[in-house]
Amino acid sequence: MATSVLCRVQSLRKDLFLSVSRCSVLLKNNYLVKSNETDECSLEFLEGDNEGIAVISMNRPKAKNSLGKVFLSQFQGCINNVKFEKNIRVLIIRSMVPGVFCAGADLKERAKMTNEEVGPFVAGLRQSVTDLSNIPMPTIAAIDGYALGGGLEMSLACDMRTASSNAKMGLVETKRGIIPGGGGTQRLTRVVGPALAKELIYTARMFDGHEAAKLGVVNHSVDQNDAGDAAYQRAVELALEITPNGPVALRMAKMAISKGSDVDLTSGMGFEECGYAQVIPTKDRIEGMKSFIEKRTPVYKGE
Ligand SMILES: CC(C)(COP(=O)([O-])OP(=O)([O-])OC[C@H]1O[C@@H](n2cnc3c(N)ncnc32)[C@H](O)[C@@H]1OP(=O)([O-])[O-])[C@@H](O)C(=O)NCCC(=O)NCCSC(=O)C[C@@](C)(O)CC(=O)[O-]
Numbered sequence: 011m012a013t014s015v016l017c018r019v020q021s022l023r024k025d026l027f028l029s030v031s032r033c034s035v036l037l038k039n040n041y042l043v044k045s046n047e048t049d050e051c052s053l054e055f056l057e058g059d060n061e062g063i064a065v066i067s068m069n070r071p072k073a074k075n076s077l078g079k080v081f082l083s084q085f086q087g088c089i090n091n092v093k094f095e096k097n098i099r100v101l102i103i104r105s106m107v108p109g110v111f112c113a114g115a116d117l118k119e120r121a122k123m124t125n126e127e128v129g130p131f132v133a134g135l136r137q138s139v140t141d142l143s144n145i146p147m148p149t150i151a152a153i154d155g156y157a158l159g160g161g162l163e164m165s166l167a168c169d170m171r172t173a174s175s176n177a178k179m180g181l182v183e184t185k186r187g188i189i190p191g192g193g194g195t196q197r198l199t200r201v202v203g204p205a206l207a208k209e210l211i212y213t214a215r216m217f218d219g220h221e222a223a224k225l226g227v228v229n230h231s232v233d234q235n236d237a238g239d240a241a242y243q244r245a246v247e248l249a250l251e252i253t254p255n256g257p258v259a260l261r262m263a264k265m266a267i268s269k270g271s272d273v274d275l276t277s278g279m280g281f282e283e284c285g286y287a288q289v290i291p292t293k294d295r296i297e298g299m300k301s302f303i304e305k306r307t308p309v310y311k312g313e
Contacts, residue, residue, distance in 0.1 A: 050075075051084035053092055060246065062099040062253040064092050069106040077135060077160045077192075078116035086138050093145050096312050099257050100249040101145060103168060104152040104242045111151070111177065114159025117186070132191040135160065139192040143167035143268070146261045148252055152245035153177045153219065153228065154238055163192035166201060169264065171228040172244040173219030174235075179227065180216035200271060202226050256294045257312035262286070 050070040056063040066088045068075040075081070092101055105111045115135075123131060142149070142164065151157075151165035153173040162179050165171050173179070181194045189195060190211065199207040202225060209215075210225075219241070223231035230248070232240045252260065262285030270278030289295050294310045301308035 049084060050078075050081040051088050053088040055095075055098065060250070062097065063246065063249045064095065064098040064101045066092070066101065066103045067106050068104070068112060071107045073116060073118070074110045074113035074156065075105055075107055075161065076113045076116040076119075078119045079131075081116070082135060082138055086141065089138070089141050089145060092147075093141075095147075096257070098147055099253045099255075099260060101147055101149045102152055102242070102245045102249060103142075103149070103164065104239075104245070105154060108155070108238050109176070110155040110161075111153045111157040112161025112164055113156055114161050114163075114182070115191075135192055139163055139167045143193070143197075146264065147257075148249075148260055148264055150245045150248055152239075152242040153179065153222075154234070154241040158182050158216070159186075159190065159194075160192040163190055163194040163197065166197035166227075167193060169268075170248065171222075172230045172232065172241045172248065173222050173228040174232055174238075174241040175219050176234045177219035177222065177231075177241065178216050179218075179222050180214060181211050182214040182216065184211060185214035198227075254307070254310075256289070256292075256298060256308075256310045258292050258294055259289050262288050 050068070052067050052069070054065050054067065056065060066085070068081075068085075070076065070078075070081055077085075092098060120128070120131075139160070148170070149168040151168040151171045153165055153171060155174070155177055157165055157173075157177060157179045159180075159182050162181055165179075181190045181198060183190045183194070190198075195207070195211065198210065201207075202210070206225065210217075217225065217227075219228065219231040222228040230244050232244045234240045235243070266278070266281045266285040269281045273281075293313045294308075297308050297310060
């Protein structure tokens with residue numbers, strides 16, 4: 011069973027407050043537990059066998075999860091809250107809208123903006139996607155449908171991606187007379203290299219989940235199931251391979267790989283050294299060795 015949460019009581023933002031105030035809430039462990047199905051983005055912490063996994067669910071059916079002002083504000087709220095969760099070891103981003111992950115920029119809302127408004131709005135969108143990429147724990151995007159423009163950019167800001175066979179992905183911005191603005195020019199290039207990124211962006215080509223795996227855009231592709239959530243199920247499986255491992259180690263590995271990928275090898279080794287220094291004083295490091303010697307499963311506490 012999942013516990014849905016929106017945000018910490020102490021950090022309620024006005025827009026989130028308005029959203030929360032419309033739904034039934036109760037206090038639990040310092041969180042406002044929500045049950046408002048009209049929220050465009052919500053955060054939940056899985057329990058039982060899936061404990062340690064947080065899920066951001068996108069749910070804006072009428073506009074195919076496109077990135078409008080309200081959506082982005084709620085998405086940012088989810089990110090702001092999950093990043094401080096010491097007990098969360100993996101974050102999954104999924105859609106609750108059948109057949110679509112995210113349709114990118116909200117083109118109808120954008121059409122009403124003046125030229126002066128567009129630049130700052132896209133800068134905010136870019137920052138939200140960057141905030142997602144900077145979340146300290148491992149992240150997985152579960153792509154069970156269309157992931158276009160900003161939708162694919164959002165998934166590229168995650169550490170890993172799973173996709174279903176019916177997923178359709180693409181940085182289609184040039185078809186709309188713009189360029190990727192949520193980090194796609196940079197992150198797709200880092201994932202597949204400049205030649206392929208250029209081809210995909212210049213052509214605005216769309217590709218399915220299996221093609222995406224062949225191109226290296228996603229880690230795993232799976233045939234879609236009757237429920238339409240095969241990529242999400244694969245993401246949970248992947249998360250469950252990660253959750254038993256040392257939480258501090260996971261975060262330090264992410265930091266070293268992410269920061270190291272942007273610099274030369276020698277500088278990258280510096281990030282590895284910094285990350286390693288953080289795990290040395292942890293109780294989890296001792297537990298890792300002790301459990302091996304005692305021939306039992308380690309119990310990590312993130313300390
Ligand atoms: C996703 C499919 C294939 C589904 O295709 P479909 O299943 O045939 O559904 P549909 O096209 O009938 O869409 C259903 C409803 O969702 C709406 N809708 C759907 N997408 C959007 C959208 N983006 N913005 C606003 N509304 C959208 C659409 O207008 C329609 O509303 P209705 O006509 O029923 O009132 C199709 O709808 C589609 O092609 N959508 C547009 C995809 C697209 O071009 N996205 C923008 C990319 S540019 C970008 O993301 C820019 C960025 C982020 O990098 C930088 C920046 O912010 O500028």
